[in-house]
Amino acid sequence: MHYKEVKGILSPRNGMNIYRGCTHGCIYCDSRSRCYNMSHDFEDIEVKSNALILLEEALKRKRKKCMIGTGAMSDPYIHLEEQLMHTRKALEIIDKYGFGLSIQTKSNRILRDLDLLKSINEKAKCVVQMTLTTYDEGTCKIIEPNVSSTKERFEVLKVMRDNKIPTVVWLDPILPFINDTEENLRGILDYCIEAKVYGILCFNMGLTLRAGNREYFYAKLDKHFPGLKEKYHKKYGYSYEIISDNNKALMDIFKYTCKENGIVFNVNEIFKYMHTFEAKEKVEQLSFF
Numbered sequence: 605m606h607y608k609e610v611k612g613i614l615s616p617r618n619g620m621n622i623y624r625g626c627t628h629g630c631i632y633c634d635s636r637s638r639c640y641n642m643s644h645d646f647e648d649i650e651v652k653s654n655a656l657i658l659l660e661e662a663l664k665r666k667r668k669k670c671m672i673g674t675g676a677m678s679d680p681y682i683h684l685e686e687q688l689m690h691t692r693k694a695l696e697i698i699d700k701y702g703f704g705l706s707i708q709t710k711s712n713r714i715l716r717d718l719d720l721l722k723s724i725n726e727k728a729k730c731v732v733q734m735t736l737t738t739y740d741e742g743t744c745k746i747i748e749p750n751v752s753s754t755k756e757r758f759e760v761l762k763v764m765r766d767n768k769i770p771t772v773v774w775l776d777p778i779l780p781f782i783n784d785t786e787e788n789l790r791g792i793l794d795y796c797i798e799a800k801v802y803g804i805l806c807f808n809m810g811l812t813l814r815a816g817n818r819e820y821f822y823a824k825l826d827k828h829f830p831g832l833k834e835k836y837h838k839k840y841g842y843s844y845e846i847i848s849d850n851n852k853a854l855m856d857i858f859k860y861t862c863k864e865n866g867i868v869f870n871v872n873e874i875f876k877y878m879h880t881f882e883a884k885e886k887v888e889q890l891s892f893f
């Protein structure tokens with residue numbers, strides 16, 4: 605772990621990453637890709653030392669409230685968060701200034717901050733995004749080794765449901781020859797139905813590979829799935845998009861099941877929902893008139 609002072613914390617679309625790098629070890633992680641120009645090892649977490657000061661200044665300056673997003677490039681609940689609590693402190697700032705939050709993680713450490721998630725959601729909107737890729741717990745431990753299992757993430761989704769905090773599931777990525785099966789998909793969809801998720805994001809049944817993450821992914825395939833790297837090489841070469849042969853059949857099941865259960869699956873609609881700030885008090889006042 606090392607500290608670095610940064611110039612800004614919020615992106616033009618109000619996204620932020622408190623940390624850079626991640627210790628969750630997902631074998632397919634796109635954030636490892638060379639195009640992101642990380643100057644340190646991926647597991648050597650860069651802690652943005654002035655992130656909280658910058659966040660507070662930025663929120664104070666904003667004329668209009670909005671949703672603040674986090675978790676796109678680095679999980680906000682990495683191991684280090686247990687001691688540093690920078691994510692928690694960022695949530696306190698977001699709560700203090702009445703902004704909304706859209707937060708993405710694979711860790712049940714998020715439950716520590718349930719009080720803040722509830723508070724943000726009472727004043728504005730808090731959307732918790734969880735990634736679910738692998739129903740089988742043994743395979744999940746290989747693919748996403750250092751983070752909560754799929755079942756543990758399902759438990760988090762249910763806690764959010766019980767606390768009226770809306771959730772979105774990223775059904776992504778799906779790895780050809782590993783978890784691109786109907787059984788896997790139906791298992792995850794059953795979890796989503798029971799947890800009453802608002803929406804499921806799934807672009808297609810596949811993954812993306814490019815310089816940096818491809819090498820890491822192939823090394824892990826060699827270790828855990830002997831012979832599979834050669835199969836990927838033969839079928840996909842150096843393609844960026846790696847789409848499963850079962851894509852159409854699985855996408856049909858996915859869309860049909862979502863429709864049947866009132867789960868939003870239109871990607872644009874879900875992103876719009878996650879980016880739209882809603883002040884709860886205002887809604888109540890309007891309905892009074």
Ligand code: SF4
Nearest residue numbers: 626628629630633679
């Ligand atoms: S949790 Fe996200 S950022 Fe961390 S290793 Fe997994 S995919 Fe990468």
